[in-house]
Amino acid sequence: MKIIMLGAPGAGKGTQAKQIADKYRIPHISTGDIFRANIKNGTELGKKAKQYMDQGLLVPDELTCDLVMDRIGQDDCENGFILDGFPRTIPQAEALTAALEKINEKMDYAIDVDVPDENIVNRMSGRRACLNCGATYHIVSIPTKVEGICDRCGQPVVLRDDDKPETVQKRLTVYHEQTQPLIDYYKKQPPRAGAVFCPEKREKAVSTGFKNFSKTVKNPFTHKRARCGILIMSKGSNPLLPDGS
Ligand code: AMP
Numbered sequence: 001m002k003i004i005m006l007g008a009p010g011a012g013k014g015t016q017a018k019q020i021a022d023k024y025r026i027p028h029i030s031t032g033d034i035f036r037a038n039i040k041n042g043t044e045l046g047k048k049a050k051q052y053m054d055q056g057l058l059v060p061d062e063l064t065c066d067l068v069m070d071r072i073g074q075d076d077c078e079n080g081f082i083l084d085g086f087p088r089t090i091p092q093a094e095a096l097t098a099a100l101e102k103i104n105e106k107m108d109y110a111i112d113v114d115v116p117d118e119n120i121v122n123r124m125s126g127r128r129a130c131l132n133c134g135a136t137y138h139i140v141s142i143p144t145k146v147e148g149i150c151d152r153c154g155q156p157v158v159l160r161d162d163d164k165p166e167t168v169q170k171r172l173t174v175y176h177e178q179t180q181p182l183i184d185y186y187k188k189q190p191p192r193a194g195a196v197f198c199p200e201k202r203e204k205a206v207s208t209g210f211k212n213f214s215k216t217v218k219n220p221f222t223h224k225r226a227r228c229g230i231l232i233m234s235k236g237s238n239p240l241l242p243d244g245s
Contacts, residue, residue, distance in 0.1 A: 001079070055170065137151075
């Protein structure tokens with residue numbers, strides 16, 4: 001099963017992706033995590049990526065695409081993978097489609113986690129991350145047991161530079177300009193299983209809907225409309241309309 005998570009930064013796609021990856025025993029591949037690991041390890045790639053990330057900009061496609069193509073070619077991706085934060089531009093999506101076509105493969109699902117911008121700004125300003133082990137928290141909804149200290153590894157948790165409000169605004173602008181067009185791109189892809197969209201605007205509905213995701217994806221075409229507001233797109237349907245027609 002090959003899945004792409006779409007959605008604005010901070011929409012919660014990472015959290016959903018981890019759950020889906022666990023459920024289906026497929027690797028969770030987050031380009032943001034890969035870049036952050038490179039920054040932490042002081043690699044050349046990390047140094048280059050940081051300049052863009054700190055400004056809320058996308059890392060250029062030429063630094064990103066090869067990295068992902070290389071990763072999905074590894075043995076643990078044989079039965080599928082879930083991409084979180086890639087593709088983020090049309091050229092990235094085209095590179096992925098082309099790489100998979102070469103081996104006669106296609107993505108199975110694209111999932112859009114749809115959360116309004118204002119909720120994202122609020123959510124990200126409360127987010128805290130451990131730069132040591134990558135765990136993320138929220139000061140209200142997922143607090144650390146000891147204030148400011150990572151539950152997992154005991155290191156301090158911080159507001160990431162790219163989660164600061166001014167950077168978040170920039171990231172949202174970049175998302176709307178460069179990443180949101182991917183929703184149309186994946187709607188037009190010939191279905192090998194179509195795409196799943198969450199049309200609900202309320203955050204609660206997003207998380208409720210995903211509880212049933214695992215039931216839903218097993219047989220996407222027998223569920224025109226899944227429970228809890230998740231909509232399944234089949235060939236010719238409009239996933240953004242409630243009746244899926
Ligand atoms: P994330 O953790 O997915 O929100 O990513 C953090 C930052 O890493 C983004 O704001 C970008 O600067 C960079 N990044 C992650 N994935 C990509 C990608 N596919 N293309 C370009 N830049 C990316």
